[in-house]
Each structure stands twice: as structure tokens, then as C-alpha cells.
Amino acid sequence: MTNQRTAFERGAVNGVRVHVMPTKRFKTFAIAVYIGIPLKEETVTPVALTPFVLRRGTTALPETIQFRERLDELYGAGFGFDVYKRGDYQIIQFRMDIINDAFVHTSESLLKRGFQFLGDVITSPVLEDGVFRNKYVQEEKETVRKRLEAIVNDKIRYAQERCVEEMCKDEPYRLHPLGDRAQLADINSTSLYSQYQSWLEQACMDVYVIGDTSLEEIESCITSSFQVKRSEEKNYSQTTINVRSGEPNKVVDRLEVTQGKLNMGLRTTIAYQDNEYPAALLYNGVLGGYPHSKLFINVREKNSLAYYASSRYDGHKGIMTIQSGVEFDLMEKATSIIKEQLESMEQGQIETLELAQTKAMISNHLREIDDSAFEMIGFDFNRVLSGRERTTSQLIDEIAAIQVKDIQAAAGTFRLDTIYELRNREEA
Structure with missing residues (x-):
């Protein structure tokens, strides 16, 4: 296999950067979608909450059980997400691992079906009265609250977070990628959906695929599966490096x-x-x-x-x-x-x-x-x-x-x- 400089083919579609490594090394397709936005006090909590709500259902699969059953239909495809920070950016990463069609008997491309699922999760969530389903928002607010509380209860993690918080108290890096428990109470279905729409338009978005495919095929999958029309590619800015003088x-x-x-x-x-x-x-x-x-x-x-x-x-x-x-x-x-x-x-x-x-x-x-x-x-x-x-x-x-x-x-x-x-x- 060639090294990564020549292995990834690069493209773009609808303001989304696309990175594809065509290879027969793996029996599965590894798909990752990175959506990054600058860490900000006013957006960090709703952005952190968003993927938890998105994983509950889509327009085509509005009930969570249907969502899980679809993954089973895709020969046990793996799906998950992470919320973390890199530099002064809050990154949401969606991941999907789906078997190559060549190893199963299927009449329809599993890669295309997988992309349809992932595209619906990210860009076509289940709505009620034009906003996120309230039941899902309230339940996932509780999920995020418990995760943030778990940090306080884990004193090793708590000390790590507090050290960074104090060290960077005047910088975005002080913010935890999962947000702030105090801000959760004010989030509702309407405000979260409005923030979600802005996030999809303004965030940097990169789609990665490694497997037996091509850049052209993946760009076609994104065009048909991602219901998003972004005006331009958004680029990451270099994080400001600050070195303070004086006593610690x-x-x-x-x-x-x-x-x-x-x-x-x-x-x-x-x-x-x-x-x-x-x-x-x-x-x-x-x-x-x-x-x-x-x-x-x-x-x-x-x-x-x-x-x-x-x-x-x-x-x-x-x-x-x-x-x-x-x-x-x-x-x-x-x-x-x-x-x-x-x-x-x-x-x-x-x-x-x-x-x-x-x-x-x-x-x-x-x-x-x-x-x-x-x-x-x-x-x-x-x-x-x-x-x-x-x-x-x-x-x-x-x-x-x-x-x-x-x-x-x-x-x-x-x-x-x-x-x-x-x-x-x-x-x-």
C-alpha cells in the first residue's frame, strides 16, 4: 500500500471536503464524517447535544428501534460518534463501519445504503412541528447531563479538566467539548433545531472513506444522501498559541x-x-x-x-x-x-x-x-x-x-x- 500522501484522493461536493483511499486491504468500508466549529460559550452545549438527538431517529426512521433495526439490516453495520476538541475547535465525528458488498449476497450496494443512512442521520432528522422531537431532546439532555456529572465524580478527569480550565480561563480551550450543565436547562426543541441548522451551514465538514471504492462514487453518494447545500467549503483556522510570562x-x-x-x-x-x-x-x-x-x-x-x-x-x-x-x-x-x-x-x-x-x-x-x-x-x-x-x-x-x-x-x-x-x- 502506498503512503498516505498519495493514497488519499481529494475532492469536494456541496461545500463538503471529500477524502477517499481506494484499497482492497479491508473487507469493510470505514466512513468518518468530521464536523468542526470554533469553541464558543454560547454554542458549545447545544452543538454537543446535537449528535445525541440525531442518533435517535431520522425522517425515514423516526423511532429509535427502527434506527437500530436498519443497522442490523446492513449486516450489522457499526455506527457511533464522538464529541471532542482539537485546538480551539469543537469536533463532532460520526463513524460508520460497513461490510464490503463483495463478501455478502445483496442486490443493492451496501455502501450506498450506508451513506443514505448516515446522510439521513446528519441532515434529515425526525421533526415534529418543524423542530426536533421534544421527547428526544429532553431525554438526551439528561444523557449529556449525566456524562458531565460523571467527570465531576471521576476525580482524575476532574483535576485534568480544572487544570486546563484555569490555565486557559481567557481562551476558548477552557470549554469542555460536552458543554456546560448549567446551559442545558435553557435548551429546547426550537432553539436546538435553529442552532443545528446554523451548525450544518457554518461548520467545517470533511467526509473520509477507506475501502474498495472511488472518489467519484463517494462524491455521488454524498450528493444523493446528504441533504445539505452549503455555499462554500469552510476551512479551519490556525489555533492561537499563547505563552505567558511570569510566575506559574x-x-x-x-x-x-x-x-x-x-x-x-x-x-x-x-x-x-x-x-x-x-x-x-x-x-x-x-x-x-x-x-x-x-x-x-x-x-x-x-x-x-x-x-x-x-x-x-x-x-x-x-x-x-x-x-x-x-x-x-x-x-x-x-x-x-x-x-x-x-x-x-x-x-x-x-x-x-x-x-x-x-x-x-x-x-x-x-x-x-x-x-x-x-x-x-x-x-x-x-x-x-x-x-x-x-x-x-x-x-x-x-x-x-x-x-x-x-x-x-x-x-x-x-x-x-x-x-x-x-x-x-x-x-x-
């Missing part, structure tokens, strides 16, 4: 918790589209991406200060977060040792084995992407978001060429911005 901001929350959470937020000028991105990936990997990384070894293993200690890097925002679970009386010591690891990275104190293991871990993950159609789609979507053309093989080669001095240079761009502690209320 310290935030302490107090709840009824038995274990403390120590999270840190760092900012860097390096984003996915930059040439230095591979070095930043390795910086995160050596620092806290894996069980052999500095945070895990020095904070958890050697000093027994944390139940877990790791780091994550969002290359679309230029932000890295460190998360750890620490006993309340060990917070200061853990903070000190984490800062020591950051300093050692800036000094270029990276062992040959550390670097080799990290390169191997990242490279193996990149190779595994080419074994999964949806992973390949997700990787290529980075190109749409960032404007930077990259293939997995190119990134593997770039990773292999990185030296300690390159990681040290990347380390110099990471600045500690926020220190967040979640402590027990009784301590106060």
Missing part, C-alpha cells in the same frame, strides 16, 4: 477526596504544523509519556510520591499537561521533583536508553496506525486541522533523526504556566 499560576480546589491530585499545565510555541513537532513529541515521551519516562521513574518509582504520574501533549494547541495522584502531605515534595525533571530536560540530561526506548514506542505506535482504517483517517485529519502534510512514514523518519540537542531545544520552549492541586476539604 497556582490554583487549589478543595473537595471531599481521599487522594490528592497534582496537575501542571505547560505551554510551548511548538504546534503540529511546525518542523520542531517531532522533537516536542519526543520531549513529552521522555518526560512522561511512557512507563520508562522520567516522571514515572522519579516521582512514582524512586520516591514513591505518586500513584500515577504522566504527561500529555496537545500539538494542536501547544499545551502539555502533567497529571499525578499524590498524598496531601507530599504535594510540595512531588512538585519539587516534577520541576527537577523539567529542569533536567532543559539541561539535555537524557540517557541514551531513555531516548531509544521513547523513539521505539512512538515509532511502533505510528506503524500500527497503518493497520487500522479509522486510525489512518484520524491521522490524516491532522493535516486538515493544521495545514501541514505529513505521513506516518515521514514522521517515523523525522523521529529517528532527532538528537538530544533537538529535544533540549524543544524543552526550552515549554514554560510552566499553571500548578493545580485538588485537596481534601477537611485539610482547610
Whole structure:
């Protein structure tokens, strides 16, 4: 199979970008639709709620049970969606996995039937009195509310979200992609449908397909199945990279918790589209991406200060977060040792084995992407978001060429911005 630079064929129809990888490698068609809109306080909650309502029924299949039965009729086709953020964008991703017609006995193209189903879900929802069915809206508001409450109950996730919220309190990135529980109460069938119509017209929309098909066939499927006439293609803008000067901001929350959470937020000028991105990936990997990384070894293993200690890097925002679970009386010591690891990275104190293991871990993950159609789609979507053309093989080669001095240079761009502690209320 050729690499991703030449494998995807690109086109557009009705303001929708189309990306098709014709291949006989897989027995199924992998279909993904990405619909992205800037994160905004006034739209984040209704946009998050929208796919939950859309999955309940279409004009042709108004009852949820009919919806599920249709998937069974399509030889057990898989359907699902995700709501997440990349950079300062809120992304809704619909996915469908449907078997290739060549492997079943069917008189009608399963690919076309699958696209008709998906197109109806996204662009032809069931309506009552010209707006969303009220019963579905009310029930799905409760679904979203429970998901948001689950974050509060999961203190690891809660601490992660609160750290980012404080770190980016003046930026759209502070918003959770599922929205705000307080805003759910004001949403009704009429307001949500109005927002949905605006979303379909204004959002960036990309359709991906991997399977034994062609760009022409998929464009034809979209034309006949997606009831949307957009005036033009909408493009993603580059996310603003902000690096704050001065001392780190310290935030302490107090709840009824038995274990403390120590999270840190760092900012860097390096984003996915930059040439230095591979070095930043390795910086995160050596620092806290894996069980052999500095945070895990020095904070958890050697000093027994944390139940877990790791780091994550969002290359679309230029932000890295460190998360750890620490006993309340060990917070200061853990903070000190984490800062020591950051300093050692800036000094270029990276062992040959550390670097080799990290390169191997990242490279193996990149190779595994080419074994999964949806992973390949997700990787290529980075190109749409960032404007930077990259293939997995190119990134593997770039990773292999990185030296300690390159990681040290990347380390110099990471600045500690926020220190967040979640402590027990009784301590106060």
C-alpha cells in the first residue's frame, strides 16, 4: 500500500471536503464524517447535544428501534460518534463501519445504503412541528447531563479538566467539548433545531472513506444522501498559541477526596504544523509519556510520591499537561521533583536508553496506525486541522533523526504556566 500522501484522493461536493483511499486491504468500508466549529460559550452545549438527538431517529426512521433495526439490516453495520476538541475547535465525528458488498449476497450496494443512512442521520432528522422531537431532546439532555456529572465524580478527569480550565480561563480551550450543565436547562426543541441548522451551514465538514471504492462514487453518494447545500467549503483556522510570562499560576480546589491530585499545565510555541513537532513529541515521551519516562521513574518509582504520574501533549494547541495522584502531605515534595525533571530536560540530561526506548514506542505506535482504517483517517485529519502534510512514514523518519540537542531545544520552549492541586476539604 502506498503512503498516505498519495493514497488519499481529494475532492469536494456541496461545500463538503471529500477524502477517499481506494484499497482492497479491508473487507469493510470505514466512513468518518468530521464536523468542526470554533469553541464558543454560547454554542458549545447545544452543538454537543446535537449528535445525541440525531442518533435517535431520522425522517425515514423516526423511532429509535427502527434506527437500530436498519443497522442490523446492513449486516450489522457499526455506527457511533464522538464529541471532542482539537485546538480551539469543537469536533463532532460520526463513524460508520460497513461490510464490503463483495463478501455478502445483496442486490443493492451496501455502501450506498450506508451513506443514505448516515446522510439521513446528519441532515434529515425526525421533526415534529418543524423542530426536533421534544421527547428526544429532553431525554438526551439528561444523557449529556449525566456524562458531565460523571467527570465531576471521576476525580482524575476532574483535576485534568480544572487544570486546563484555569490555565486557559481567557481562551476558548477552557470549554469542555460536552458543554456546560448549567446551559442545558435553557435548551429546547426550537432553539436546538435553529442552532443545528446554523451548525450544518457554518461548520467545517470533511467526509473520509477507506475501502474498495472511488472518489467519484463517494462524491455521488454524498450528493444523493446528504441533504445539505452549503455555499462554500469552510476551512479551519490556525489555533492561537499563547505563552505567558511570569510566575506559574497556582490554583487549589478543595473537595471531599481521599487522594490528592497534582496537575501542571505547560505551554510551548511548538504546534503540529511546525518542523520542531517531532522533537516536542519526543520531549513529552521522555518526560512522561511512557512507563520508562522520567516522571514515572522519579516521582512514582524512586520516591514513591505518586500513584500515577504522566504527561500529555496537545500539538494542536501547544499545551502539555502533567497529571499525578499524590498524598496531601507530599504535594510540595512531588512538585519539587516534577520541576527537577523539567529542569533536567532543559539541561539535555537524557540517557541514551531513555531516548531509544521513547523513539521505539512512538515509532511502533505510528506503524500500527497503518493497520487500522479509522486510525489512518484520524491521522490524516491532522493535516486538515493544521495545514501541514505529513505521513506516518515521514514522521517515523523525522523521529529517528532527532538528537538530544533537538529535544533540549524543544524543552526550552515549554514554560510552566499553571500548578493545580485538588485537596481534601477537611485539610482547610
